[in-house]
Amino acid sequence: MTAITGRDRLVLAVLLTASFTLAVDFSILNVALPAIGADVGLGLGDLQWIATSFALCAAGFTLLFGRFADLFGRRRLFLAGIALLGVASLVGGLADVPWLLLAARVAQGLATAAVTPAALSLLTTSFPEGPVRDRALGLNGALMAAGFTTGAILGGVLTDLLSWRWAFFINVVVAAAVLAVAPVVLAEGRRPDRARLDVPGAVTVTLALLSVVYGLTQAGERGWTSPHATGSLGLGALLLVGFWLIERRAAAPLVPVRVLRRRGVGWGNLAGLLAFATETSVVFLLTIYLQEVLGFAPLAAGLSFAVLGAGTVVGGILGPRVIAALGNRTTLVTGFLVQAAATVPLVFLGEHRTWLVPLLVATFVGGVANLVVIVGFMVTATSGLPDTEQGLATGLTTMSQQVGITMGIPIMSAVVTARMSAVSGNPAETVLNGVTTALAVNAAACVAIAILLAAFLPGRPAPVATIQPEGVAA
Incomplete structure (x- = not known):
């Protein structure tokens, strides 16, 4: 494996810090929603717009901004997005009326849509295709997944000890630090021929x-x-x-049809979409189980997912090694099957707190497997493409990630609701029945995508020549 230089480590530190911060933003406000509504005058029925306004922009504009990165400069878009994140977070932290808070969340979503594909394309073009890039993508995946879990815990801690406003203010500090370092260490890498925007x-x-x-x-x-x-x-x-x-x-x-027809791009992104949909919905289902069946407080339930977070970090570290040993296709297939195997024991959860230990073991194993899949998805969906299309490729992967995160919970929520309406019993039994049925559907989805990937996904594409980035000066 080619050694990572000191400058490479600085590049990684800047890009991974940005990715981790954006991942934290997805979940950091969830616990604080009632407190936020009370402070800014947002009604209970409108609290969902704090999350929805962010998700709409983060997912809706990611493919467009990914292509912007290719056409007009990844470094430029990254810096602009980080600056917008800092300003939006400052406004959100100071907001005292609903419209200003929601405007800040829209801006944060746009910043996420710009920074995420730009950061990923900077990462994939800063490291040659192969083990070094796989290792960088593994670290990125591990920190992103850890960020989702950290956000849920950090949001509760900040709200209890300080104020929900610090969930915004912390981004201002991070954005300022990244903007101080990034212009020095990140190289621009835009395509030499400025194509027109579609x-x-x-x-x-x-x-x-x-x-x-x-x-x-x-x-x-x-x-x-x-x-x-x-x-x-x-x-x-x-x-x-x-x-x-x-x-x-x-x-x-905007998206050449020949790129969409590449099986690595198509099937790789489908794998990513299912990876994010299945694991985020498991967190949702287990949150219901821990609070509604076992009676845990919200903060205690959130802390229980620290074990899952640890598993995702391990999976991000192991992912590149598994890919090197097994190849992309076998890694994805094996990862999904292990994730399914870790989900199956959760189908038999009961009403006693003694089930907490097997739950923690299963979520740790599932977290490891899920991150191995996510690293495999990132490598598969960005391999074999020239540097001039890496913004597009990472825009597609980011879109798959955002849509997967968004779709998993409503689908599993519908399964829970349908099952609860079909059975009778005390409230805890009814909820447990709905949750375990949804977990069975979740495991079945992992097995189904594993079978499809084994049948249709090709192996690792041959590396393509990369275009050397321009100098670090803007």
Whole structure:
């Protein structure tokens, strides 16, 4: 394995810090929502918009900004996104009226949509395809996954000890530190020929993603039969079909059809979408179980997931080694099967707290397997593509990640609700029945995607020549 130099470590530190911070932002406000609503005057029924406004922009604009990174400069977009994150977080922390808080969350979502693919493409173009890049992607995946868990814990701690406003202010400090270092260590790497932006494709896919994510969030809030959910999802599907037709005819497409037809890109992103959907929904289901069945307080339930966080860190470290030993396809298939095997024992959870120990063991193993899959997905979906398309590739992976995170919870929530309505018993028994049924569906989804990947995913693509980045000066 090629050694990582001191400058490489600085590059990694900057990019991984940004990725970890953005991952924390996804969950840091969840515990604090009631306190935030009380302070800024946001009603209980409107609290979901604190999360929804962020998710809509983070997922809806990620593919567009990923292509911006290729066309206009990854370093430039990264720095602009970090600056926006800092300003938006300062505004959010100082907000005392609902519209200002929601505007800050929209801006944070846009910053996430810009920084995440830019950071990933800077990472993939800073390291040559192979073991070194795999190791960097493994660390990135580990810290991102750890960030989701850390956010849930940190949000509770900050709200209890200081104020929910510090969940915003902490980003201001991180953004300032990254902006102080990044211009010195990050090299620009934009394509030499400034292609025109595919405006019709950009508008269509952005509206499509916004519709899909809004539909998924409404399904979680109102149910899958809600006109808000079905209408938005149907519109999103139609727009995605329109986007495909536009890209087939565009002279300079936002997403070249030849890239979408690459099996590594297509199946790799499907694997990523399922990886994020299944594991985030497991956290959701176990949160219900710990609080509604076992009677844990919210903070105690959040702390229980520290074991899962530790497993994700281990999985991120092991992922590159597993890929080197088994190859991309076998790594993804094995990872999903191990994740399914770790989920199966959770199907037999009971109403006594003695089940906490097997739960922690299973979530640790599942966390390791899930991060091995996520690293395999990142490597598979970005391999075999030239540097000039890495922003596009990482935009696609980020989109898969965001949509997966958004869709997992409403789907499993629907399973829980349907099962609870079909059985009778005391409240704890009914909830337990719904949760364990959803966990069985979750495990089955892991097995199904493993079978599909074994059948259709090719091995690692041959490396392509990379374009040397320009100097570090802007």
